[in-house]
Amino acid sequence: xxxxxxxxxxxxxxxxxxxxxxxxxxxxxxxxxxxxxxxxxxxxxxxxxxxxxxxxxxxxxxxxxxxxxxxxxxxxxxxxxxxxxxxxxxxxxxxxxxxxxxxxxxxxxxxxxxxxxxxxxxxxxxxxxxxxxxxxxxxxxxxxxxxxxxxxxxxxxxxxxxxxxxxxxxxxxxxxxxxxxxxxxxxxxxxxxxxxxxxxxxxxxxxxxxxxxxxxxxxxxxxxxxxxxxxxxxxxxxxxxxxxxxxxxxxxxxxxxxxxxxxxxxxxxxxxxxx
Numbered sequence: 001x002x003x004x005x006x007x008x009x010x011x012x013x014x015x016x017x018x019x020x021x022x023x024x025x026x027x028x029x030x031x032x033x034x035x036x037x038x039x040x041x042x043x044x045x046x047x048x049x050x051x052x053x054x055x056x057x058x059x060x061x062x063x064x065x066x067x068x069x070x071x072x073x074x075x076x077x078x079x080x081x082x083x084x085x086x087x088x089x090x091x092x093x094x095x096x097x098x099x100x101x102x103x104x105x106x107x108x109x110x111x112x113x114x115x116x117x118x119x120x121x122x123x124x125x126x127x128x129x130x131x132x133x134x135x136x137x138x139x140x141x142x143x144x145x146x147x148x149x150x151x152x153x154x155x156x157x158x159x160x161x162x163x164x165x166x167x168x169x170x171x172x173x174x175x176x177x178x179x180x181x182x183x184x185x186x187x188x189x190x191x192x193x194x195x196x197x198x199x200x201x202x203x204x205x206x207x208x209x210x211x212x213x214x215x216x217x218x219x220x221x222x223x224x225x226x227x228x229x230x231x232x233x234x235x236x237x238x239x240x241x242x243x244x245x246x247x248x249x250x251x252x253x254x255x256x257x258x259x260x261x262x263x264x265x266x267x268x269x270x271x272x273x274x275x
Contacts, residue, residue: 092118
């Protein structure tokens with residue numbers, strides 16, 4: 001270590017917790033932080049001549065925080081000293097490696113776990129329970145998720161492209177903007193699910209349960225919905241061009257703003273449907 005590095009070392013005592021850091025870490029890594037402001041030369045800091053600790057006055061820090069309109073005083077300080085870069089609300093609790101280790105067990109549950117942003121593509125996740133989990137922007141492409149449970153999950157923006165989702169449970173799930181093109185969703189339960197702006201292009205939804213699902217702005221072009229139950233589903237501006245709706249249950253469904261050009265409706269139950 002250079003002499004210049006040694007001379008820049010600073011010992012901090014903040015609320016009884018002691019840290020060893022440098023002026024560069026405090027002023028350059030997080031230039032908008034309160035500690036950066038205090039050691040920028042614009043403020044006078046107090047130093048104990050014997051112990052060598054710089055004592056930071058909490059009241060002074062709070063005044064500084066108010067000046068910069070910053071919240072979470074101590075969290076911000078800890079963030080600087082530990083060099084944390086990820087935002088707490090978007091950090092997955094497990095890694096792909098952790099998931100692979102867990103699925104070696106017979107019964108796997110990730111109920112309520114934050115897995116947002118993980119790449120879980122091509123894994124065998126059949127029968128896994130993801131209920132109530134945060135699965136935002138998770139990459140499930142080509143994964144085997146047969147009979148998996150996704151009850152009340154938040155999977156907004158996730159990718160299930162070409163995934164196997166046969167007999168999965170998505171009751172009450174939020175899948176807004178998710179990509180499910182080419183996915184196998186035979187007999188899947190999507191009742192009361194938020195499927196707004198989802199892409200189901202070419203997906204297999206035969207005998208799927210879509211009662212009361214919100215498919216507003218969804219793209220189901222070329223999807224196979226033979227025998228699917230769409231009772232009470234919202235299909236405003238949904239694209240069902242070329243879709244197979246043979247023997248589908250569409251009683252009392254509002255199809256007025258639905259695009260049905262080239263769709264197959266042979267044997268579909270359209271009693272009371274608004275067209």
